[in-house]
Amino acid sequence: MKPAWFGLVYALTTSLCCLADATSDHTLELTSSPQDAPARRAPPKSLANTTCSAAGCHASHVEGASVHAPARDGQCEKCHVRSGEPDQHVFAPLTLASIPGLCHQCHDREQPKHEHFPYRTGLCTQCHDPHRSDFPTLFRKPNDGSLCFQCHDRDHILASKQAHGPVAVGACTLCHDVHGSDERQFLRASRTELCRSCHESLAEQIDGSPVQHPPVQQSCPNCHDPHGSDNGLHLKDTVPQLCFGCHEDIRKLVQESRVPHGAIAEPRSCLNCHNPHGAHHPKLLEGVPMDLCLKCHQKPRGKLIGIGDHLAKYRDHHGPIREGACPNCHNPHGSENFRLLVRHYQPQFYTKQFDVMEFSLCFGCHEQERVLAQFTDQFTNFRQGDRNLHYVHVNRERKGRTCRACHDVHGSQHPFHIRDAVPFGIWNLPTNYEPLPSGGRCTPGCHVTREYDRLGPRDKKF
Numbered sequence: 001m002k003p004a005w006f007g008l009v010y011a012l013t014t015s016l017c018c019l020a021d022a023t024s025d026h027t028l029e030l031t032s033s034p035q036d037a038p039a040r041r042a043p044p045k046s047l048a049n050t051t052c053s054a055a056g057c058h059a060s061h062v063e064g065a066s067v068h069a070p071a072r073d074g075q076c077e078k079c080h081v082r083s084g085e086p087d088q089h090v091f092a093p094l095t096l097a098s099i100p101g102l103c104h105q106c107h108d109r110e111q112p113k114h115e116h117f118p119y120r121t122g123l124c125t126q127c128h129d130p131h132r133s134d135f136p137t138l139f140r141k142p143n144d145g146s147l148c149f150q151c152h153d154r155d156h157i158l159a160s161k162q163a164h165g166p167v168a169v170g171a172c173t174l175c176h177d178v179h180g181s182d183e184r185q186f187l188r189a190s191r192t193e194l195c196r197s198c199h200e201s202l203a204e205q206i207d208g209s210p211v212q213h214p215p216v217q218q219s220c221p222n223c224h225d226p227h228g229s230d231n232g233l234h235l236k237d238t239v240p241q242l243c244f245g246c247h248e249d250i251r252k253l254v255q256e257s258r259v260p261h262g263a264i265a266e267p268r269s270c271l272n273c274h275n276p277h278g279a280h281h282p283k284l285l286e287g288v289p290m291d292l293c294l295k296c297h298q299k300p301r302g303k304l305i306g307i308g309d310h311l312a313k314y315r316d317h318h319g320p321i322r323e324g325a326c327p328n329c330h331n332p333h334g335s336e337n338f339r340l341l342v343r344h345y346q347p348q349f350y351t352k353q354f355d356v357m358e359f360s361l362c363f364g365c366h367e368q369e370r371v372l373a374q375f376t377d378q379f380t381n382f383r384q385g386d387r388n389l390h391y392v393h394v395n396r397e398r399k400g401r402t403c404r405a406c407h408d409v410h411g412s413q414h415p416f417h418i419r420d421a422v423p424f425g426i427w428n429l430p431t432n433y434e435p436l437p438s439g440g441r442c443t444p445g446c447h448v449t450r451e452y453d454r455l456g457p458r459d460k461k462f
């Protein structure tokens with residue numbers, strides 16, 4: 001322990017020393033190289049023509065890979081105060097490290113917004129030797145993390161199994177300016193610039209992306225732990241948990257929907273469709289939605305038909321499919337509705353009781369008068385005269401046909417997406433549809449061949 005008066009005496013004596021120095025009473029000169037001499041010997045009778053490091057006295061203080069300029073130049077008294085007679089000199093005090101200002105005599109005090117504790121409090125000599133060192137920049141220890149682990153818990157910083165490259169080799173000072181900086185945690189640059197400065201190709205890729213993810217522009221450590229993590233790619237959490245942290249609405253859809261989408265439980269989860277940094281398609285999509293869907297739905301999958309194969313075979317594609325917009329009907333994250341549909345769509349072949357809401361999916365885009373108007377000459381072409389055959393088939397007390405009885409919502413080989421056949425229990429019930437100039441003809445598994453004609457009489461008996 002230092003006595004309480006220590007600081008005061010030190011301050012006084014250093015300033016006296018500086019005064020003395022200014023009047024060059026005690027100028028020490030360098031002499032020629034020291035003789036071979038025992039490591040320790042009595043101090044010389046007079047210091048007038050010698051230096052402290054000469055003649056083996058304190059020679060080791062000026063040897064090493066880096067030697068501090070004032071020590072090398074014999075300006076020991078910039079930092080030390082001499083007292084007593086030359087032959088019994090005491091350089092007092094010897095432990096100066098805790099005294100701020102000593103080093104700032106010559107080194108300007110940087111004034112960053114955030115100062116590192118040991119810099120602010122003048123504990124410079126915790127990292128720098130005041131005289132000499134075997135390491136560059138007068139470091140007390142190699143700058144491979146050892147400097148930092150004097151005070152910081154190595155196990156905390158290197159806690160993960162996969163440490164980030166520069167952290168693993170202890171290159172802490174590539175990222176941290178350990179005197180201080182204007183960035184929190186004394187970073188050398190903002191939390192995006194810092195990372196971009198090494199990850200140049202990714203930075204270019206992001207800049208070249210018309211759609212960018214706001215948290216990427218804000219700070220890479222939003223998602224990555226700069227020191228490392230156990231989640232792969234230094235991610236702070238695994239995907240999708242990482243994403244849920246900020247996208248509560250999506251989390252709800254994924255975890256609480258009656259119909260979840262298997263895609264999210266597949267490896268890569270959200271990343272099957274989204275790029276976490278930036279992309280060329282809206283909503284950070286890796287491609288046109290349809291191409292993304294067909295990556296997994298080209299071929300049959302479990303009980304599901306292969307939509308890609310189906311579309312390749314049946315070239316009359318429904319409007320939204322021609323636009324590649326599968327999400328117009330399916331929510332890729334989850335849904336309360338059958339088959340992830342964005343609105344309700346009756347899953348059965350028959351309806352129990354007619355309700356236009358059973359088809360709200362279709363009527364999100366098409367006019368519902370198609371099934372509500374008993375007679376019309378404008379809302380549909382599926383009619384005998386002005387008798388609406390959509391109404392006839394669909395709008396019934398019981399056993400109304402659902403749209404699926406006649407239409408394939410993705411695509412078919414007939415116009416108007418009339419399907420070849422419709423699954424009916426174990427039977428693929430055929431429709432055998434043929435368009436005619438002012439109507440059409442079908443021979444379905446439901447009834448004998450029938451023709452409708454818009455120019456014919458309303459009350460034709462089928």
Ligand code: HEC
Pocket residue numbers: 052053058061062068070071072074075076077078079080094095096097125129130131
């Ligand atoms: C820039 C300031 C500074 C200069 C210049 C300086 N010293 Fe020191 N010296 C210190 C500090 C601070 C300590 C306290 C111990 C420590 O932190 O290493 C010290 C400690 C010492 C010690 C005792 C501890 C040890 O390292 O053996 C001796 C002896 C010493 N200095 C000699 C010298 C000599 C000789 C010179 C000139 C060649 C010199 N010092 C130049 C700052 C300085």
Ligand code: HEC
Pocket residue numbers: 066067068069070075078079102103104105106107124125128129130136137138
């Ligand atoms: C009497 C003036 C003086 C004092 C006091 C002083 N320094 Fe220096 N220091 C210098 C000079 C001169 C240089 C060389 C600067 C250069 O080369 O640009 C230097 C260089 C350094 C370097 C860089 C060394 C290298 O090899 O890159 C460090 C680190 C350093 N000083 C730390 C300290 C610390 C810590 C203290 C306080 C214990 C201190 N200095 C006190 C004058 C001083």
Ligand code: HEC
Pocket residue numbers: 103104107118119120122123124125126127128137143147173178179
């Ligand atoms: C936590 C360790 C640490 C502490 C404490 C510390 N430094 Fe440094 N210092 C460094 C590192 C690391 C560098 C090298 C910086 C670089 O490579 O840009 C350095 C570089 C320097 C240099 C060389 C010139 C420069 O700025 O790059 C000087 C001079 C210096 N420090 C003085 C000081 C002074 C004075 C104090 C106390 C007020 C101090 N240091 C406290 C770690 C420290």
Ligand code: HEC
Pocket residue numbers: 116117118123126127147148149150151152172173176178185186
């Ligand atoms: C002399 C002890 C000491 C040394 C050596 C030291 N630090 Fe520190 N450092 C501290 C203290 C004390 C704090 C303040 C802790 C706090 O605020 O919780 C701190 C804070 C920090 C912080 C900010 C922590 C936060 O939670 O905001 C960073 C970053 C940091 N140090 C990096 C380094 C690096 C990198 C090195 C090595 C080059 C290093 N430190 C060496 C003592 C030290």
Ligand code: HEC
Pocket residue numbers: 145148149152157164166167170171172173174175176185187191221226227
């Ligand atoms: C690739 C750059 C990089 C390297 C290398 C690096 N850090 Fe960091 N460090 C950061 C960033 C960025 C933060 C701020 C994290 C945040 O904002 O969430 C940080 C935060 C810290 C903190 C405060 C938070 C905490 O975890 O306690 C400490 C202490 C720290 N670093 C010490 C170190 C030490 C010691 C090393 C070397 C072993 C090191 N860092 C290497 C970038 C780096």
Ligand code: HEC
Pocket residue numbers: 164165166174175191194195196197198199220221224225226233234
């Ligand atoms: C000083 C250079 C440097 C800085 C700064 C830096 N990194 Fe790295 N990073 C590397 C190196 C080197 C690797 C290992 C080589 C590799 O796998 O690409 C790496 C690897 C990574 C990886 C794993 C890449 C992979 O394909 O396995 C991620 C993720 C990463 N860094 C993110 C970041 C983030 C986020 C930041 C900012 C906090 C950052 N890096 C700052 C140099 C750096």
Ligand code: HEC
Pocket residue numbers: 192195196199202213215216217219220221222223224233235239271276277
């Ligand atoms: C929203 C979260 C998030 C943010 C913010 C973020 N990343 Fe990533 N990053 C990820 C995810 C998730 C992956 C894994 C991508 C994959 O596996 O295809 C990743 C992968 C990486 C990789 C390795 C693979 C590659 O694409 O090269 C690097 C390097 C990387 N990120 C760097 C960065 C940098 C630099 C920043 C800031 C400019 C950043 N990240 C911001 C989530 C994020």
Ligand code: HEC
Pocket residue numbers: 211213214215222223239242243244245246247270271274275276282283284
């Ligand atoms: C740190 C918070 C954060 C994390 C983590 C995060 N995001 Fe985001 N994300 C945002 C913000 C903020 C927006 C912009 C506001 C919005 O649309 O909600 C956004 C927007 C998006 C968008 C819409 C972009 C657009 O153009 O409208 C998608 C898609 C997205 N994020 C996907 C993801 C995925 C996938 C992950 C996980 C890999 C993820 N996000 C992780 C914050 C985050």
Ligand code: HEC
Pocket residue numbers: 240243244247250254263264269270271272273274283285289292293327332333
């Ligand atoms: C199968 C592909 C796919 C997967 C997997 C997927 N998404 Fe999406 N995501 C999309 C599509 C397509 C859109 C655009 C929807 C639209 O335009 O209506 C979208 C939109 C978003 C949006 C923007 C929502 C909005 O209303 O603007 C966010 C945020 C988002 N996704 C996050 C996630 C997260 C988090 C995950 C993982 C849990 C995930 N996505 C998984 C395809 C996917």
Ligand code: HEC
Pocket residue numbers: 259260261262263266272273289290292293294295296297301302303304326327330332338339340
């Ligand atoms: C990464 C692969 C993958 C991608 C990409 C993908 N899906 Fe899926 N999808 C699945 C899996 C797995 C299932 C569950 C299959 C099962 O039950 O066997 C599924 C099921 C479905 C179902 C039936 C859901 C049910 O339970 O009724 C629909 C509808 C569907 N996907 C539509 C889409 C659409 C639309 C897209 C594009 C936006 C898409 N999928 C992209 C993997 C994917």
Ligand code: HEC
Pocket residue numbers: 290293294297303304305307318320321324325326327328329330339341345347361404409410
């Ligand atoms: C116009 C709305 C609509 C569009 C656009 C649409 N779907 Fe569908 N999809 C449906 C409906 C309705 C069903 C339920 C069909 C049924 O069971 O009769 C369905 C069923 C599915 C199924 C389950 C198939 C099965 O065997 O039961 C998958 C997978 C699917 N769609 C994927 C896609 C893909 C991929 C796209 C884009 C290429 C797409 N859908 C575009 C409405 C649509």
Ligand code: HEC
Pocket residue numbers: 318319320328329345361362363364365366403407409415416417
């Ligand atoms: C997202 C909007 C949307 C939804 C939902 C939708 N459709 Fe369509 N539908 C279209 C578009 C766009 C066209 C093409 C119109 C055109 O080419 O003039 C179309 C065309 C049709 C056609 C052929 C019309 C013609 O003249 O060739 C039929 C039949 C059809 N839809 C039936 C349905 C059925 C049945 C449903 C419900 C399962 C449905 N649609 C749901 C947008 C939609």
Ligand code: HEC
Pocket residue numbers: 359362363366370371379380381382383390393394401402403404405406407416418439440
């Ligand atoms: C019994 C078979 C059948 C059922 C059930 C059926 N449609 Fe149709 N639909 C047709 C036929 C046939 C046409 C072609 C009419 C023409 O142009 O000759 C057609 C045409 C259409 C068209 C194109 C425009 C028009 O009306 O001419 C749409 C849109 C349409 N249907 C939607 C639906 C919706 C929505 C449902 C379910 C609510 C449905 N259909 C149920 C047979 C059916």
